[in-house]
Amino acid sequence: MPTTTRRGVGQRIATIRRARRMTQADLARAAYVSLPTVKGIERGARSPSDDTLDSIAAALGVDPSHLVAGSTRTDSRVHAALPRISAAIGAYDIPTDDVPRLLDDLGTDVVQLVQWRLAAQYARIAEQAPQLLTEALTALHHSTGADRLRAAHLLATTARSADAVAFKFGARDLSARLVELMRWAADQTEDRIAQATAAYVRTETFFAARAHTAGLRALEQAIDACPNPLSSASTAARGALHMRAAVIAGRSGNTDAVTLHLAQARCLGDAVQEGAYDGTQFGPDSVRAHEVSVAVSLGQDHLQRALDVADEWTPPDSLPQERQSGFWIELARAQVWAGRPDDAFESLKVARFIAPQHTREHPWARESAATIRRLKRADAESLTSFAEWIGAV
Numbered sequence: 001m002p003t004t005t006r007r008g009v010g011q012r013i014a015t016i017r018r019a020r021r022m023t024q025a026d027l028a029r030a031a032y033v034s035l036p037t038v039k040g041i042e043r044g045a046r047s048p049s050d051d052t053l054d055s056i057a058a059a060l061g062v063d064p065s066h067l068v069a070g071s072t073r074t075d076s077r078v079h080a081a082l083p084r085i086s087a088a089i090g091a092y093d094i095p096t097d098d099v100p101r102l103l104d105d106l107g108t109d110v111v112q113l114v115q116w117r118l119a120a121q122y123a124r125i126a127e128q129a130p131q132l133l134t135e136a137l138t139a140l141h142h143s144t145g146a147d148r149l150r151a152a153h154l155l156a157t158t159a160r161s162a163d164a165v166a167f168k169f170g171a172r173d174l175s176a177r178l179v180e181l182m183r184w185a186a187d188q189t190e191d192r193i194a195q196a197t198a199a200y201v202r203t204e205t206f207f208a209a210r211a212h213t214a215g216l217r218a219l220e221q222a223i224d225a226c227p228n229p230l231s232s233a234s235t236a237a238r239g240a241l242h243m244r245a246a247v248i249a250g251r252s253g254n255t256d257a258v259t260l261h262l263a264q265a266r267c268l269g270d271a272v273q274e275g276a277y278d279g280t281q282f283g284p285d286s287v288r289a290h291e292v293s294v295a296v297s298l299g300q301d302h303l304q305r306a307l308d309v310a311d312e313w314t315p316p317d318s319l320p321q322e323r324q325s326g327f328w329i330e331l332a333r334a335q336v337w338a339g340r341p342d343d344a345f346e347s348l349k350v351a352r353f354i355a356p357q358h359t360r361e362h363p364w365a366r367e368s369a370a371t372i373r374r375l376k377r378a379d380a381e382s383l384t385s386f387a388e389w390i391g392a393v
Contacts, residue, residue, distance in 0.1 A: 007044030009053075012067050014042045016060050030059035063121035063357060078169050081126035085162050086174050088133040089181055095141035098134075103143075103150055106135055110154050113161040114279050118320035120355035122165045129162040140185070149189055156185035156194055157279055160201055168361045172208050179205055196226045196237040197278045203244050212252035219245040229268060236277035239268030243282070243290050250297030258294055265290065274318070281320050288313055289327045296330045306334035325355035329365045341372045345383060348372075352386075359390070366390050 017027050024042065028035040033052055040046030041056070048056065057064040109132055116124045136155035143151045163178035165171075179202050186198035199222030206215025222241050229235035242265040249257035265287045274283025288309065295306035310331050315324040328351035335344035348369060351359040359365050373387045 009048065009067055010042040010044045013038075013056060013060070016062060016067075017042075020060060022060075027056065027059055031055040063119065063123065075169075077123045078126040078165060081130060082166065082169070082171050082174060084130035085126070085133065085166065086177075088130045089137075089159075089177060092137055092181055092184070096138060098138045100139040100142045100151075101135050103139060103147060103154070106132070106139060106154055107150075110136070110157050110161075114157060114276070117161045117164045117279070118276060118281065118322060120320075120322040120325065120358035122168060122357045122361075125161050126165045129158065129165065132158045133162060140188070149191070152185045152188040153191065153194055156182045156189065156198060159185060160197075160279060163201065163204070167204050167208075168358065170361075175208070176205050192225065192227050193233055193237045193278055196222055196241060197280055199225075200237075200240050200244055200280060203248060206248065207251070210251075212248050213254075215248045216245060216252060216254065216257060219248065229271065232272050233277055235268050235272050236275075236280070236282040239265050239272070239287070240277070240280045240282045242268065243287055246294050247290060247297050250294045253298070255298065258298065262287075262291065262294060276320070281323055285316060285319055286323060289315055289319070289323055292327055292330050292334070296333050300337045303334040303337045306331060307338060310334075321355040322358050325351040325358045326362075328354070329359060329362050329368070332368045333364050336368050336371050341375045344368055345372050345386070348386065348390075352389075 013027075017024070022030070024038045025035055028038045031038070031052075032055055037046065037048075037052065038056075041048050041052075053064050053067060057067055109128070113125055113128060113132060116122075133155075136151065136158045139151040140148065140155050159178045159182040163175050163182065166175040166178055179198075182201060183195075183198045186194040189195070199219065203215050203219060206212065206218065219241055223238060223245065226238045226241060227234040229238050242261045246258050246261035246265060249255075249261060266284075269282065269284045269287035272283055274285045275281070291309050292306045295302045295309070315327050317324075328347045332344040332347035332351070335341070335347060348359065348365055351362075351365060369387045369390045373383055376383060
């Protein structure tokens with residue numbers, strides 16, 4: 001690792017460590033490395049190995065990509081894992097002779113996978129997903145009764161996390177297969193909320209194909225099939241479907257459907273506490289963030305609504321990183337359209353700080369960065385550096 005890169009990594013580690021109110025000794029203990037190693041890395045005198053960087057990142061509660069300016073390391077880890085994910089689900093419906101893991105142990109690992117997804121830590125998901133998909137499939141095929149229902153739910157949840165990686169990194173065929181696996185597993189849970197969650201995720205395939213009208217129709221059918229909002233879980237499931245229906249209605253230019261679904265999402269969002277329900281974040285803050293997404297989806301004629309929301313509200317730190325960064329990316333798009341490139345660049349930088357992997361792989365972030373650089377070609381070196389990082393040049 002070049003000296004300048006080592007120094008940058010060390011500075012980022014030190015900055016995040018101080019923000020966490022940790023001493024160097026605290027970090028060394030939490031990362032299971034020596035104190036001289038931490039001091040050397042922060043000083044730029046030592047280059048951390050991949051294992052050491054992973055340990056330090058875990059101790060700081062961030063993805064390793066937060067600590068490395070470039071993205072090559074994350075990209076290579078993700079792309080190397082995609083064929084293994086594909087292989088793991090190739091014969092999903094054929095039982096093997098493997099011995100299944102205890103469901104409690106498997107469940108603990110699947111919960112961790114969900115947390116990584118909400119935090120946009122795709123490299124970690126990619127490395128663990130192939131094995132967990134294999135183990136979840138084995139558990140499903142070798143379980144009966146209530147254990148089989150639980151194994152089906154674990155499989156659906158694992159497939160969703162793996163899909164987040166495939167979809168964000170452009171492996172759309174693999175993403176579609178993982179979505180279908182999730183739907184297959186959700187049907188076997190006999191749980192209508194799990195089936196609603198699968199319908200929510202399935203919308204990705206409609207976004208990818210730009211089949212917005214068909215996607216809206218599918219979501220409205222899922223809303224009709226969703227349980228009545230009598231509990232927090234069922235309220236959140238129905239509200240999330242309305243929230244996503246408003247976005248895809250915006251993409252199709254159906255303003256009447258936008259108004260209807262956004263109103264329902266607001267009403268249901270106000271009825272529950274913000275949180276992750278069956279792996280989907282929902283609540284009043286999530287609905288507010290989606291108001292910006294809806295306004296941007298409707299196009300430039302509606303951008304003032306996105307700007308107004310951002311003037312009144314910004315995502316709290318308690319929201320998952322992926323949702324926070326999505327807000328800033330979509331706000332940047334509105335700011336570009338409004339002729340405010342400096343504000344848009346600031347929004348993109350906030351998105352990168354919160355969730356670098358999500359930001360770098362987001363097509364709208366890349367498009368906005370390219371537009372900003374074109375408008376401000378003679379601007380500061382930091383803009384060119386950002387555009388190179390995100391792949392906009």
